Amino acid sequence: MSREPQDPSAPPGAGDGAGGGPPPDSPPQADGDGAHMVRADLLTGVVLLVLGVAVVWMSWEMPRLEVRRIHPATVPGLVPGLLGIALAICGAILAARSVRVARDGAGWRRFGAAFLTTSAARVAVTMALALGYALVLVGWLPFWAASAVFVFVFIMLFERVFASSPHPLWRTVLTAGVQAIIVGVAVSVVFQTGFLVRLP
Amino acid sequence: MFEGLALLGDGVAHFLTLQSLFNVLWATLLGIIIGLLPGLTATMGVALLVTLTYPMAPDQAILSLMCIYVGAIYGGSRTAILLAIPGTPASAATTLDGNPLAMSGKGGLAMGLATTSSALGTLVGIVCLALLAPLLTEAALNFGSYEFFWLALFGVVISGRLTAFDDPIKGYVAGLLGLLVAMIGMEGLHGYRRFTFGMSPLGGGIDLIPAMVGAFGLAEILVVMKRKVSAQIFDASDRVVPRIKDVWKYRRTTVRSGVIGTFVGIVPGVGEDIGAWGSYAAAKRKSAEADRFGKGSLEGLIAAETGNSAAIPGSMIPTLTLALPGSAAAAVLIAAMYIHGIRPGPMLLVENAPFLYQVVAMLALATLAILVLGLALTRVLLRVMTVPRERLMPVVYVLCVVGSFAIAQRMFDVYVMLVFGIIGFFLREMRYPMAPLVMGIILGTLLDVNLRRGLALSNGDLTPFFTRPVSAVICGLVVLSILFSIPVIQRLVTRLFITDRGPQGGSG
Numbered sequence: 123m124s125r126e127p128q129d130p131s132a133p134p135g136a137g138d139g140a141g142g143g144p145p146p147d148s149p150p151q152a153d154g155d156g157a158h159m160v161r162a163d164l165l166t167g168v169v170l171l172v173l174g175v176a177v178v179w180m181s182w183e184m185p186r187l188e189v190r191r192i193h194p195a196t197v198p199g200l201v202p203g204l205l206g207i208a209l210a211i212c213g214a215i216l217a218a219r220s221v222r223v224a225r226d227g228a229g230w231r232r233f234g235a236a237f238l239t240t241s242a243a244r245v246a247v248t249m250a251l252a253l254g255y256a257l258v259l260v261g262w263l264p265f266w267a268a269s270a271v272f273v274f275v276f277i278m279l280f281e282r283v284f285a286s287s288p289h290p291l292w293r294t295v296l297t298a299g300v301q302a303i304i305v306g307v308a309v310s311v312v313f314q315t316g317f318l319v320r321l322p
Numbered sequence: 323m324f325e326g327l328a329l330l331g332d333g334v335a336h337f338l339t340l341q342s343l344f345n346v347l348w349a350t351l352l353g354i355i356i357g358l359l360p361g362l363t364a365t366m367g368v369a370l371l372v373t374l375t376y377p378m379a380p381d382q383a384i385l386s387l388m389c390i391y392v393g394a395i396y397g398g399s400r401t402a403i404l405l406a407i408p409g410t411p412a413s414a415a416t417t418l419d420g421n422p423l424a425m426s427g428k429g430g431l432a433m434g435l436a437t438t439s440s441a442l443g444t445l446v447g448i449v450c451l452a453l454l455a456p457l458l459t460e461a462a463l464n465f466g467s468y469e470f471f472w473l474a475l476f477g478v479v480i481s482g483r484l485t486a487f488d489d490p491i492k493g494y495v496a497g498l499l500g501l502l503v504a505m506i507g508m509e510g511l512h513g514y515r516r517f518t519f520g521m522s523p524l525g526g527g528i529d530l531i532p533a534m535v536g537a538f539g540l541a542e543i544l545v546v547m548k549r550k551v552s553a554q555i556f557d558a559s560d561r562v563v564p565r566i567k568d569v570w571k572y573r574r575t576t577v578r579s580g581v582i583g584t585f586v587g588i589v590p591g592v593g594e595d596i597g598a599w600g601s602y603a604a605a606k607r608k609s610a611e612a613d614r615f616g617k618g619s620l621e622g623l624i625a626a627e628t629g630n631s632a633a634i635p636g637s638m639i640p641t642l643t644l645a646l647p648g649s650a651a652a653a654v655l656i657a658a659m660y661i662h663g664i665r666p667g668p669m670l671l672v673e674n675a676p677f678l679y680q681v682v683a684m685l686a687l688a689t690l691a692i693l694v695l696g697l698a699l700t701r702v703l704l705r706v707m708t709v710p711r712e713r714l715m716p717v718v719y720v721l722c723v724v725g726s727f728a729i730a731q732r733m734f735d736v737y738v739m740l741v742f743g744i745i746g747f748f749l750r751e752m753r754y755p756m757a758p759l760v761m762g763i764i765l766g767t768l769l770d771v772n773l774r775r776g777l778a779l780s781n782g783d784l785t786p787f788f789t790r791p792v793s794a795v796i797c798g799l800v801v802l803s804i805l806f807s808i809p810v811i812q813r814l815v816t817r818l819f820i821t822d823r824g825p826q827g828g829s830g
Contacts, residue, residue: 159753162751162752166752170495180517190512193777193778193781194782195774195777195782196511196512196774196777196778201769201770201773202502202517205502209498209499212494212495212498215491216491216492240550241548241549242548244548245547245548248543249544249747252543252544252740255720256723256737256740257740260723269720272716272719272720273717276716276719277716280547280712301717305716305720309721317373317728319373320731321727322736
């Protein structure tokens with residue numbers, strides 16, 4: 123995401139045989155969010171660098187299986203090690219480039235601000251619901267009930283709390299409740315009797 | 323040649339049973355619906371449905387999955403036209419001209435032409451598949467470890483290079499992460515368990531299906547729920563079934579886009595979306611009415627829709643002959659084939675020749691089905707599009723959980739789905755493409771085993787990797803595509819061959 127003079131219409135790859143189309147930059151991107159993306163790239167770059175180095179180290183530590191007299195070029199750590207090196211290089215490039223592109227402090231504020239928007243709250247709620255359902259509800263309640271609770275809470279939260287012009291409360295509760303029970307029961311029945319899955 | 327035709331006839335006849343036709347109908351319809359709904363993609367549809375097709379006979383299972391794939395890629399066009407958001411990434415190029423057409427009251431015409439173009443595109447691709455796959459198999463039978471190593475690497479690199487949004491390095495990172503995921507678990511040469519951290523379920527490695535359900539299911543749900551407002555549907559009350567003369571008028575565009583789409587499909591891990599962009603760009607260059615592109619050009623719409631559909635049969639060519647997925651959805655299909663005991667690759671034509679032609683027949687039936695369903699069910703499909711995401715996404719997520727659990731009936735796969743979903747979401751937000759990740763996961767083993775086997779065969783000598791003719795060519799391609807993603811070299815080359823290719827970014 124560097125704002126370097128990169129040509130958006132550069133021919134995609136030399137050896138693709140694809141007839142050379144434009145890059146799939148389908149979602150048009152405002153230049154304004156470049157600053158926080160540069161910070162995100164810096165962070166990911168560092169994480170990737172660390173991950174790459176860790177992988178290299180673990181690959182180096184992997185047994186070479188000398189007792190089994192395997193060919194030294196076929197040790198299990200060979201490919202992961204090479205991949206780790208490549209990942210570390212990519213991470214370093216990503217991080218270095220981000221550092222070079224923007225040095226002012228505004229980027230960090232923008233980066234932090236990206237986590238405080240309504241969109242971020244919507245994502246956080248969805249993620250919490252998804253985790254809560256899969257990690258807590260499933261296994262604690264019977265599967266149909268767990269699914270029904272999840273569907274009900276999901277609809278209620280997004281149609282009441284996050285909606286700009288919500289329907290009357292009783293209507294949302296009623297329709298969400300009906301949908302939740304139908305989904306919970308239908309999925310359980312279909313999978314248990316139709317596909318013979320022993321649900322959690 | 324005649325043997326091929328006879329096998330093709332057998333393939334079609336094989337599916338002319340009531341049960342098969344029933345499967346074609348429901349699967350294609352479901353595919354179209356999946357494609358229609360923003361946030362549900364072809365890859366996710368195929369990944370989720372693998373579970374449902376588990377109890378079926380192998381041919382019927384793959385038939386259903388293939389119909390979902392074709393249906394979903396087509397279904398996305400409708401959302402692109404009427405909602406101005408692509409139903410699947412494959413119809414991003416369709417949005418450019420499809421939506422202006424709908425705005426000017428020609429939504430019906432646009433939907434009709436999108437349908438016929440998708441069908442014709444698939445047909446062009448099918449012809450190429452039937453002709454090229456046996457030839458490629460012939461060549462691939464001589465491939466050894468050296469060639470397969472390079473092919474696997476090429477698949478990941480080219481996919482990373484071409485699917486990255488604006489930054490090839492992010493494509494490569496996605497590919498590397500995928501390859502590293504594939505390193506988890508028991509390796510194929512000496513049976514050593516890598517990166518398991520003492521967790522026994524990791525010994526078997528990460529299954530592709532739950533990973534895909536996460537990266538394309540949960541991640542997509544998060545993306546959809548992130549958006550604040552939903553889009554407005556445009557009215558489309560004009561005639562839907564297109565006139566023959568409209569279709570005939572753009573025959574050149576159709577054939578050209580079909581061929582481009584097919585060849586983009588053949589490129590490993592580069593699928594329908596790039597097929598559409600490639601055809602669109604080529605059509606714009608050749609068109610007499612280039613200035614209409616992006617403002618409601620029928621030719622642009624036809625090019626995009628033909629291109630993305632042709633990429634499906636195109637992507638099946640490397641998938642079936644080399645076990646090298648031509649697209650992300652094709653990677654899931656490979657996993658499904660393995661589950662059903664079908665081994666794609668050069669030996670497929672030797673061990674199971676009828677299957678190749680059955681795939682051709684499946685694609686032909688799916689094409690017929692999108693033509694019929696797409697033109698007949700306009701109103702019903704419009705109704706589906708209005709299902710609010712608040713109601714739909716929780717149901718989809720329940721299916722994601724059940725779908726990933728059901729394959730091996732263990733919670734471990736649900737955790738895999740969660741991890742891939744959340745990491746996948748953040749990677750998407752930072753504009754990392756998902757296709758190279760998938761390619762990495764599915765090609766990792768091939769790359770690892772063939773590199774080390776090749777080294778063992780040559781006694782540690784690297785030269786065969788560079789001196790065998792096919793190896794040398796693929797190696798050259800890998801090096802070139804990496805070199806071309808370095809800005810300095812890119813600039814140098816453009817300076818050397820200055821052309822008047824003005825900025826022509828896809829988003830108009």
